[in-house]
Amino acid sequence: MEQPIVKLQNVTKKIGSRTIIDQLTLDLPLGEVFGFLGPNGSGKTTTIRMMVGLMSLTAGEILIGGYSITKEYEKAIRHVGAIVENPEMYKYLSGYDNLVHYARMIPGITEHRILEVVKLVGLEGRIRDKVKTYSLGMRQRLGVAQAILHKPRLLILDEPTNGLDPAGIRELRDYLRLLSKEEGLAVFVSSHLLSEMELMCDRVAIIQNGKLIDVRTIKGDETRADISHMLIEVDRQQGAIEALLAAGLNAAAEGNHSISIEANREGTAFINATLVAAAIKVYSIRAQVKSLEDQFLEVTGGERIG
């Protein structure tokens, strides 16, 4: 396997006597969208600041493309594009001039490339306007534009969906997946929108109080065929439970008009057929898929900030 584009080794950050990031170790391969999940104040932004060299490390090492971010900064950062917290731009310049500004800092970015990126983030109509007239979502799009301008191999986005409308989120999600799968770059996203992460990421790291507590792979759609908790709304609750018992299945009453039962895909069809055969009206069948959100709250214990 190719060596990871980013290696975080025992990264630690202390400010004063507080340990904000504690012994974080993480590898990111190319071609993957990697989610970074954690409650407010858990240290996501701090980690990102260290990854792009805005903050020093108290201990540990961060390697990007094999170069140390502290010792060989200019080489390490060359292939990184990033948004750190809100993408603040020069408000008195137009969106286009902002991009020109960043383009000048890296050799080889043509005007054609700038326009291409503008089109990609859907800002063609307003790019010549001053940034101070932009909405939050438009600034976020401009932020994405400056991050991908130089075709980085690693894209680091701190809460990129913040302020985007549903269409914008969807476009970003599709675009990030495209970048990682077709152009093979690594994408590192932090977000509060847990359900978003589920749709966007291949793997998710969960961080709490500066400690990495879990890294898990997000499974694709096929796993939905796994056994899950089904909630079935019927006209006669007791009748339904009895009918299923006769078929050898254990269902439980749920509320006044529903029953709950564990079943996989085929099982659900069988249950439905059984109920219909027993002349019970089935109004709805819903799978209670355990979302990342549930998993997240489970691992972090739904804990309060601080």
Added chain:
Amino acid sequence: MVDFLQLVRNENMKIYRRPRTWVMTLIMVTLVLFISIMWRIFSKGETSMWDVISMESFVLFLLVTIFTVVVSAGSVAEEFTSGTIKLLLIRPWSRSKVLLSKYISNALYAALLTIILFASSLLLNWLLFGLNPSDAAKQSTVPLPGEMAPFAYLLRFYGMKFITLMVTMTLAFMLSTIFRSSGLAIGLSLFLLLGVSSFVPLLAMLDYEWINYLLFMHLDLTKYIGSTVLEDGSGSSLSFSLSIIGAYYVLFIALTWYVFNKRDISA
């Protein structure tokens, strides 16, 4: 090298695309115009153009200093207050080079203002007073040191003033980098330079050795035009003043770069 010039271009863009830069420049040129026209009206053209130019240069250089301090104090601090510093620094350029590009663009702005003041007062007063002077106005009435030609004197005056301006600008730049607040940097540097400098004559009377090593005692270099050693008994000379200024300059630059390189960016 060419790549580095692009950074300076960026910083220039950030200075000149702001209306405030042009407003300040315009204020200065308008004042030159205003003073000259008023003078012309009230003196009925009986004054030498060199007198008007010297006076205007002397008064309005203060404005050049203030405007330079405003721009220079803003250049680092405003990147912090607006949060743009984050996106600026995550490029393949060391912090030192980014800072240098800012410093250069500020120095260029200071030079531009100085040249505009010099050129506009020269041109305007030549038009108003110098084209067909009356006999009384042919000679400058202000005695110039060492029987110097007026133009030669002016060049020296601007040269000396520009050296001081660079130190002032560097001080504002340093305060801006340390405090990350342009208001504080502007206030503090103007207070130090204009406020404290007005106590210079008072301080000079005190009989302490260390007073000779204060920056403020040496910022007025124009007194050395004509004679590089003062005859007022203080014994200070141009070379001594320049060495003191140079020492402070190096200190300011070192401190600015050190702080900027070390700092965690959490704006």
